[in-house]
Amino acid sequence: xxxxxxxxxxxxxxxxxxxxxxxxxxxxxxxxxxxxxxxxxxxxxxxxxxxxxxxxxxxxxxxxxxxxxxxxxxxxxxxxxxxxxxxxxxxxxxxxxxxxxxxxxxxxxxxxxxxxxxxxxxxxxxxxxxxxxxxxxxxxxxxxxxxxxxxxxxxxxxxxxxxxxxxxxxxxxxxxxxxxxxxxxxxxxxxxxxxxxxxxxxxxxxxxxxxxxxxxxxxxxxxxxxxxxxxxxxxxxxxxxxxxxxxxxxxxxxxxxxxxxxxxxxxxxxxxxxxxxxxxxxxxxxxxxxxxxxxxxxxxxxxxxxxxxxxxxxxxxxxxxxxxxxxxxxxxxxxxxxxxxxxxxxxxxxxxxxxxxxxxxxxxxxxxxxxxxxxxxxxxxxxxxxxxx
Amino acid sequence: xxxxxxxxxxxxxxxxxxxxxxxxxxxxxxxxxxxxxxxxxxxxxxxxxxxxxxxxxxxxxxxxxxxxxxxxxxxxxxxxxxxxxxxxxxxxxxxxxxxxxxxxxxxxxxxxxxxxxxxxxxxxxxxxxxxxxxxxxxxxxxxxxxxxxxxxxxxxxxxxxxxxxxxxxxxxxxxxxxxxxxxxxxxxxxxxxxxxxxxxxxxxxxxxxxxxxxxxxxxxxxxxxxxxxxxxxxxxxxxxxxxxxxxxxxxxxxxxxxxxxxxxxxxxxxxxxxxxxxxxxxxxxxxxxxxxxxxxxxxxxxxxxxxxxxxxxxxxxxxxxxxxxxxx
Numbered sequence: 073x074x075x076x077x078x079x080x081x082x083x084x085x086x087x088x089x090x091x092x093x094x095x096x097x098x099x100x101x102x103x104x105x106x107x108x109x110x111x112x113x114x115x116x117x118x119x120x121x122x123x124x125x126x127x128x129x130x131x132x133x134x135x136x137x138x139x140x141x142x143x144x145x146x147x148x149x150x151x152x153x154x155x156x157x158x159x160x161x162x163x164x165x166x167x168x169x170x171x172x173x174x175x176x177x178x179x180x181x182x183x184x185x186x187x188x189x190x191x192x193x194x195x196x197x198x199x200x201x202x203x204x205x206x207x208x209x210x211x212x213x214x215x216x217x218x219x220x221x222x223x224x225x226x227x228x229x230x231x232x233x234x235x236x237x238x239x240x241x242x243x244x245x246x247x248x249x250x251x252x253x254x255x256x257x258x259x260x261x262x263x264x265x266x267x268x269x270x271x272x273x274x275x276x277x278x279x280x281x282x283x284x285x286x287x288x289x290x291x292x293x294x295x296x297x298x299x300x301x302x303x304x305x306x307x308x309x310x311x312x313x314x315x316x317x318x319x320x321x322x323x324x325x326x327x328x329x330x331x332x333x334x335x336x337x338x339x340x341x342x343x344x345x346x347x348x349x350x351x352x353x354x355x356x357x358x359x360x361x362x363x364x365x366x367x368x369x370x371x372x373x374x375x376x377x378x379x380x381x382x383x384x385x386x387x388x389x390x391x392x393x394x395x396x397x398x399x400x401x402x403x404x405x406x407x408x409x410x411x412x413x414x415x416x417x418x419x420x421x422x423x424x425x426x427x428x429x430x431x432x433x434x435x436x437x438x439x440x441x442x443x444x445x446x447x448x449x450x451x452x453x454x455x456x457x458x459x460x461x
Numbered sequence: 462x463x464x465x466x467x468x469x470x471x472x473x474x475x476x477x478x479x480x481x482x483x484x485x486x487x488x489x490x491x492x493x494x495x496x497x498x499x500x501x502x503x504x505x506x507x508x509x510x511x512x513x514x515x516x517x518x519x520x521x522x523x524x525x526x527x528x529x530x531x532x533x534x535x536x537x538x539x540x541x542x543x544x545x546x547x548x549x550x551x552x553x554x555x556x557x558x559x560x561x562x563x564x565x566x567x568x569x570x571x572x573x574x575x576x577x578x579x580x581x582x583x584x585x586x587x588x589x590x591x592x593x594x595x596x597x598x599x600x601x602x603x604x605x606x607x608x609x610x611x612x613x614x615x616x617x618x619x620x621x622x623x624x625x626x627x628x629x630x631x632x633x634x635x636x637x638x639x640x641x642x643x644x645x646x647x648x649x650x651x652x653x654x655x656x657x658x659x660x661x662x663x664x665x666x667x668x669x670x671x672x673x674x675x676x677x678x679x680x681x682x683x684x685x686x687x688x689x690x691x692x693x694x695x696x697x698x699x700x701x702x703x704x705x706x707x708x709x710x711x712x713x714x715x716x717x718x719x720x721x722x723x724x725x726x727x728x729x730x731x732x733x734x735x736x737x738x739x740x741x742x743x744x745x746x747x748x749x750x751x752x753x754x755x756x757x758x759x760x761x762x763x764x765x766x767x768x769x770x771x772x773x774x775x776x777x778x779x780x781x782x783x784x785x786x787x788x789x
Contacts, residue, residue: 078580086568296564300625303529303558304581305550 079314123172130180170202283380290373343423358412487537512679557631616647707747715763
């Protein structure tokens with residue numbers, strides 16, 4: 073058996089004998105993914121109650137309320153009538169509703185008049201998103217209203233008799249501005265929290281292999297095991313390759329097992345198995361390279377632990393293992409592209425929403441492998457002394 | 462091969478010069494400009510135990526790391542059975558290395574540790590199992606070989622550390638201070654085993670800073686100080702080279718003067734004097750002349766109450782050569 077395989081086999085035997093490795097590699101990702109899924113359950117379906125105060129009671133107000141009850145937005149909000157602006161404010165404070173729309177008296181009449189009347193949206197700092205959604209829908213309706221007013225004014229200016237204003241107004245109301253934005257998700261499935269946090273936690277805990285392996289390398293070295301192995305008729309490279317192999321096998325098995333178990337136990341959907349496998353392989357290769365980098369940079373066990381710990385948490389934070397990358401600020405989304413796990417999370421998100429197979433994973437896999445190659449070169453340049461020191 | 466080694470061992474004990482297994486020629490190594498080994502040359506024959514004796518930091522470990530191919534010398538060469546250590550990794554299979562640390566995996570069993578190391582020497586199948594069993598047997602660890610190493614006593618770990626150096630049945634066993642930190646019983650056990658390995662034909666390079674160990678197990682001793690091999694030979698050769706002699710002190714109940722006169726006739730006795738019911742003798746080799754001295758006492762009718770031999774030792778040699786005590 074090649075010496076590298078002997079070293080890898082021994083490392084895996086030790087790792088499997090260590091219960092903490094099983095806990096970190098399999099149990100912890102399952103538990104934390106389940107907990108995170110419960111904690112962020114509301115994030116995957118946004119819905120709120122909107123109070124409406126109709127002081128206008130005219131056709132425009134009725135049209136505005138109808139637009140808020142249209143099938144397109146029914147899944148996002150439900151409309152509740154409120155008697156007054158004061159009552160609506162009280163309802164928001166008591167969190168019975170999350171936002172309110174106040175339609176002032178005279179709104180319908182203002183369409184043909186010279187002085188415009190504006191509706192008001194009452195929002196709460198506790199639910200700014202509800203206010204934004206309401207403003208967006210009402211804003212769209214108001215844009216339509218303004219277009220009606222403009223078309224009536226244009227017709228009158230072009231010589232239409234003033235008595236025809238009411239008829240022109242009705243004609244204009246039948247015309248609608250074409251939709252400006254069509255929301256069509258890339259995938260066939262909506263994103264589910266468990267489908268996001270299953271790979272996120274699997275990757276996060278596999279990242280700990282960097283810490284575990286680099287620490288065990290320095291323990292081996294301080295105990296004389298590396299020197300004892302080097303006294304045998306093998307190359308120093310065999311030792312490193314063996315250790316890298318054990319990291320690769322353990323990391324890959326851990327990811328695959330967590331993928332299988334979260335699918336069976338929690339109904340998570342990771343995506344096309346082939347593409348998921350490709351991302352897992354690429355991600356595990358990057359962990360092998362990062363482990364090599366830590367070993368190359370550190371000189372002692374304590375340094376290795378410190379560097380690996382900082383690296384793991386920095387990668388997890390930047391790569392979106394704790395929070396949805398899509399919900400992060402632009403700078404975080406950009407920074408995530410400098411991390412292998414960020415690319416992996418991007419791939420898993422696309423795959424889990426049904427966005428395709430190997431083609432979808434190709435760019436993230438290439439990016440992860442590119443990152444790994446750069447890290448491997450740096451580790452190789454810095455780490456020649458790691459085994460022979 | 463074992464038979465050849467045994468024959469070589471017999472040759473060593475018979476005084477014939479067998480071909481050397483290990484030859485170091487002018488080994489030199491510096492760290493940061495400070496020489497750790499400075500032109501060390503030595504040879505170890507088959508079946509011979511060669512001791513490198515010197516204080517901590519003298520250059521013993523640097524020397525054996527170069528012998529084992531773990532450290533590249535700045536100058537000089539190492540050959541094992543005529544094959545240079547260096548580019549050809551297979552030469553390392555002739556060496557069994559026992560580092561000073563307990564270099565074992567505590568979370569593996571004794572057998573698993575040896576199997577792992579054996580596989581690194583390309584052993585497998587029944588041959589590997591046989592070699593592991595032999596190494597466990599010779600170190601008396603067969604009964605507990607399937608227990609995890611972290612459950613072993615300190616002495617057992619030391620023995621397993623040695624067993625790990627035997628798995629490949631090396632021509633040269635290199636032991637780097639193998640008795641550091643062990644109790645007297647385990648030390649005795651280790652030293653007896655080292656002598657047994659040599660008797661079976663294995664060459665042993667043994668480093669220590671314990672003078673008693675060197676005297677007890679080593680056929681020849683090289684005294685190393687500040688990276689230089691400053692003297693080499695058997696204990697007797699080293700002692701006599703410096704003019705040091707043994708002293709025998711006999712407490713007698715009869716005529717001490719008559720016994721002293723009789724002892725002057727014993728070959729090897731250089732001086733003999735009587736005083737206060739005691740006879741003081743000076744000789745080059747106290748143990749060798751003692752039987753003849755006791756015969757003279759019996760023939761002279763002078764009963765001997767007690768005998769004390771004060772041998773010149775390597776401690777004295779080291780002190781003489783370096784001006785410092787061995788344990789400083």
